[in-house]
Amino acid sequence: MRLLPRSLFSRMVLVLLVGLLLAQLASFAIHWHERGELILRTGGMRQAQRIADIVRLLDPLPPRERARIVGVIDSAQLRVSLSRPPMAPTAADPDKAERAERFASVLRRFLGDERGLVVVVTSAPEHWPPAPFGGRGPAPGAPPPPEMMGGPGMMSGQGMMRGPGGRGLGPPGTGPGARLAGISFVVQAPLQDGTLVTFDSRQPLETFNWPYRLLLSLGILLAAVIVLTLIAVRWVTRPLKTLADAAEQLGADIERPPLPEEGPLEVRSASRAFNTMQKRLIAFIRDRTRILAAMSHDLKTPITRLRLRAELLDDAQLRAKFEKDLAEMESMVSATLDFMRGVENREPRKPLDVMALLESLQEDAAELKGRVEIEGAALKPYHGLAQALKRCLRNLIDNAVQYGKSARIRVDDSASALRISVRDEGPGIPERDLEHVFEPFYRLEGSRSRDTGGTGLGLGIARNIARAHGGDIVLRNVPGGGLEALLTLPRTA
DSSP states (O other), X not given: OTTSOSSHHHHHHHHXXXXXXXXXXXXXXXXXXXXXXXXXXXXXXXXXXXXXXXXXXXXXXXXXXXXXXXXHHOOSXXXXXXXXXXXXXXXOOHHHHHHHHHHHHHHHHHHOTTSOOEEEEEEEESSOOOOHHXXXXXXXXXXXXXXXXXXXXXXXXXXXXXXXXXXXXXXXXOOTTOOEEEXXXXXXXXXXXXXEEEEEEEOOGGGGSOOHHHHHHHHHHHHHHHHHHHHHHHHHHHHHHXXXXXXXXXXXXXXXXXXXXXXXXXXXXXXXXXXXXXXXXXXXXXXXXXXXXXXXXXXXXXXXXXXXXXXXXXOHHHHHHHHHHHHHHHHHHHHHHHHHHHHSOOOOOEEEOHHHHHHHHHHHHHHTTOEEEEEEOOSSOEEEOHHHHHHHHHHHHHHHHHHHSEEEEEEEEOSSEEEEEEEOXXXXXXXXXXTGGGSTTOOOSGGGSGGGOOOSOHHHHHHHHHHHTTOEEEEXXXXXXXXXXXXXXXXXX
16 A cells, blocks of 8 residues: 555554554543543532531521521532422433432432432533522522423423423523533432422532543653654564665675674574575585686687697688687687676775776777777775776776777766766667676677677676676666766765
């Protein structure tokens, strides 16, 4: 999928972070629900205890003293009133009915089962209307509010009042634009002399506010887990990155140091397998190089004998043909030896003056009537294999002079790479053959046929040397005619 990150590290981090985030959200939702229930139960228990204490306080008092005490204890969180008509239980939704039953059972535990308690759960407005008489409770004999009475305007179990005609008026004590905040327990309990005392208890508004401490705690936990996840994933994926870098370096330098066999068991096994593969490749390449080099070297002796015997031929025309074939065979053997030396080059690396090397090659080409031009300059010496790079550049220049009449060299240097372009004025190469010409002994027809000389190993040797330095050579046709060989050599820090 295109939406997924490309690296294994990013994918693992994405999966873990999404999983952690979903788990945190689910945990927060469960905690939020349980927190609300626990707060309601705890708050209800406290309010039930307070209501029971007030009932026991009012029981032995005379009516006038009761009215005075009610005026003192009446508050915004617990409204207390006397002399209201009996409140009839109303139909409620199952959740509110269950809450009312739990609250009533707690009250009966405190007051006893002999009292006829009526409990109704309603929705509490965010802002209650002010208590009558300055918040000191209603005066004795004051008319009861409509929500406590039966008939039109009676409080329903869903906390809605119905006005005349059945029009919804919203929760008690609310007006246009009022908001609900929590629930309210309306309790009516008879005193010993039959007087009804009515309590309207609401949960505090702050009970339902956002739990900022919980959110902060979850945020800190999530941040800590994210940091640990990043460290753990980086720790797990780093050996893969090391293995990929080693594999890339192996293509440039087969003799690179082996990987350290340390870390977890799986990492040690992978490193051990990689080192074993590297040893086998080194042994295979060395055996092949020695065999081919020995064969090429041994072929020089019979070629030399054939050349001496060809000199004894009386037929000049036949002798010329023999000498031409022998010269071609000798050129192929020498080129093969050069190719093998390019594959297995044990020359030490050292700083190399690239411009001086190019000027010496320019002078060598001028002695053979070849035209070579140099543009640009290297900013600083290049750290590489001097003889190998000289062979690489000579092959590119000779190729341009031989097949393209001239060689125009341009040097572009930067902090990251040294680029040397060799352009000729020849007919170019068909696009399908731009890569094939690097294959050993691959030849093109026409101007690059065997009749023009060469063995077909020059470009292959040049590319092997470039790749041994961590770079490469690419060929491209120049618009308007000509072929350009671009040598790129990375500068290591």
